[in-house]
Amino acid sequence: MNKYDDIAQYYDLLMESGYYDYPKESQSLDSILKGRKKLLEIGVGTGLLAEKLLELDSSYEITGIDFSPAMLERGKARLGNRVKVVEGNVLSMELQESFDGIYSHGG
Numbered sequence: 001m002n003k004y005d006d007i008a009q010y011y012d013l014l015m016e017s018g019y020y021d022y023p024k025e026s027q028s029l030d031s032i033l034k035g036r037k038k039l040l041e042i043g044v045g046t047g048l049l050a051e052k053l054l055e056l057d058s059s060y061e062i063t064g065i066d067f068s069p070a071m072l073e074r075g076k077a078r079l080g081n082r083v084k085v086v087e088g089n090v091l092s093m094e095l096q097e098s099f100d101g102i103y104s105h106g107g
């Protein structure tokens with residue numbers, strides 16, 4: 001179990017209490033990514049940023065990787081089939097596909 005498994009149940013509450021401004025940060029990311037649709041989020045966690053990005057543009061095709069099962073469980077519940085979720089460590093991942101853009105937020 002890693003430290004993110006330990007805090008997963010409190011993560012959304014902590015982050016949405018002002019630690020990050022997800023609407024603002026998703027807008028910044030959206031403006032940087034313009035034209036790039038197939039994305040990889042490293043450390044997708046509970047999916048807070050991916051969800052906000054999809055609210056701005058539902059045509060994004062996002063894959064999210066994360067090594068915390070507890071964070072990913074919440075991410076899957078939030079994002080459903082709107083995001084492809086992969087459990088794994090980014091340091092040893094072997095994704096057999098390419099992306100238009102790769103980003104990480106807090107990871």
Ligand SMILES: C[S@@+](CC[C@H](N)C(=O)[O-])C[C@H]1O[C@@H](n2cnc3c(N)ncnc32)[C@H](O)[C@@H]1O
Nearest residue numbers: 004043044045066067068071089090105106107
């Ligand atoms: C601070 S959270 C950010 C989650 C989400 N991106 C957000 O903005 O709310 C960092 C996430 O990165 C994941 N993470 C950290 N190191 C990782 C690694 N080496 N491989 C995969 N995921 C990792 C953690 O499990 C955690 O869910």
